[in-house]
Amino acid sequence: MSTSAARTPRRGRPGHARDDVLRAAVTLFNEQGYEATSVSDLARRLGLTKSALYHHVDSKEQILEVALESALGGLEAAMEQALALDTPARRLAGIIRGAVRVLTEQEAEVTLLLRLRGNSPLEVVALERRRRFDHRVTELVREAQAEGLVRADLDAGVATRLVFGMINSLVEWYRPDGPVPPEQLADVVLTAAMDGLRPR
Amino acid sequence: MSTSAARTPRRGRPGHARDDVLRAAVTLFNEQGYEATSVSDLARRLGLTKSALYHHVDSKEQILEVALESALGGLEAAMEQALALDTPARRLAGIIRGAVRVLTEQEAEVTLLLRLRGNSPLEVVALERRRRFDHRVTELVREAQAEGLVRADLDAGVATRLVFGMINSLVEWYRPDGPVPPEQLADVVLTAAMDGLRPR
Numbered sequence: 399m400s401t402s403a404a405r406t407p408r409r410g411r412p413g414h415a416r417d418d419v420l421r422a423a424v425t426l427f428n429e430q431g432y433e434a435t436s437v438s439d440l441a442r443r444l445g446l447t448k449s450a451l452y453h454h455v456d457s458k459e460q461i462l463e464v465a466l467e468s469a470l471g472g473l474e475a476a477m478e479q480a481l482a483l484d485t486p487a488r489r490l491a492g493i494i495r496g497a498v499r500v501l502t503e504q505e506a507e508v509t510l511l512l513r514l515r516g517n518s519p520l521e522v523v524a525l526e527r528r529r530r531f532d533h534r535v536t537e538l539v540r541e542a543q544a545e546g547l548v549r550a551d552l553d554a555g556v557a558t559r560l561v562f563g564m565i566n567s568l569v570e571w572y573r574p575d576g577p578v579p580p581e582q583l584a585d586v587v588l589t590a591a592m593d594g595l596r597p598r
Numbered sequence: 599m600s601t602s603a604a605r606t607p608r609r610g611r612p613g614h615a616r617d618d619v620l621r622a623a624v625t626l627f628n629e630q631g632y633e634a635t636s637v638s639d640l641a642r643r644l645g646l647t648k649s650a651l652y653h654h655v656d657s658k659e660q661i662l663e664v665a666l667e668s669a670l671g672g673l674e675a676a677m678e679q680a681l682a683l684d685t686p687a688r689r690l691a692g693i694i695r696g697a698v699r700v701l702t703e704q705e706a707e708v709t710l711l712l713r714l715r716g717n718s719p720l721e722v723v724a725l726e727r728r729r730r731f732d733h734r735v736t737e738l739v740r741e742a743q744a745e746g747l748v749r750a751d752l753d754a755g756v757a758t759r760l761v762f763g764m765i766n767s768l769v770e771w772y773r774p775d776g777p778v779p780p781e782q783l784a785d786v787v788l789t790a791a792m793d794g795l796r797p798r
Contacts, residue, residue, distance in 0.1 A: 567767070
């Protein structure tokens, strides 16, 4: 029991490990906007002094950089895994499933990524990585079209945007305790993307 | 020729009619965030003095109010039109088509609505109207499920969120001069929602 108590952060006083600081900061950015959030706001939310906060992170921009690396690194790793699969159908299904997983596991970081406006060089570079990811998904859609797995009358880029519109919306509304449990979510999205709403 | 020249606003000097002021303001809100935009920023963007700007609008909040009324009023009118149709299939197709139309015709205003965080009573009321609209769409999905038009194994609320994830993403990426012309967009989205990506 004492071991368990030692592991559980005390209520009302957030844990001060770097990961906790980063996650709380990203959540606050998502609530009130990155530009509108000051280091003082972050310190207040975390119940830390500014100097204690600077013990964990160098700057507000560093938090953004780490969060964007986490979101983009996750998506890029999912792409590598999908590309290692052995058929166009599996590769397309793989990236849809992988993206759903990253979006739910790193919801705060991906939300931040999706709302970037390109207001700094760091954001511009992140948006460029996001565009490269989108282009690689479009290539997988095109490959699936060549195999007759995806309608050929639909522009591959448009199909990608529509499917990722569905996937990206998860950060806005998905709750693990809602009608779709996490282990079924990827299947639900994949079926909706490939077969639509009509009964099979 | 002189008539045409008189109709065309001079380059480099935006038109000062109230609608132009409102549209430019909403565009600036979307670029840099509503909270982060001051009345001075708006005046600068429009090439007006602050007092000239106040000739057109009472406050920054009034601009937000008018824009949200335009977006929500458009969606609610689309819902009324859909509800007047005579079968569940037509009503569901009607609201999907109607929402696509509103999102492309009032892209700036809908973008602003979709990014609201509920930071003021005005925003809270708008978010409540948006939720009511979503619930009415969910009712149309449920009605279509009862008729066997939509898979019954999918939660109606989840189906609505997935389809509106696709529709709402249009404000992020759709361009009228891209691969899908405006007059085909509603059909493309409706087909993707109902039939998915697989060839029919």
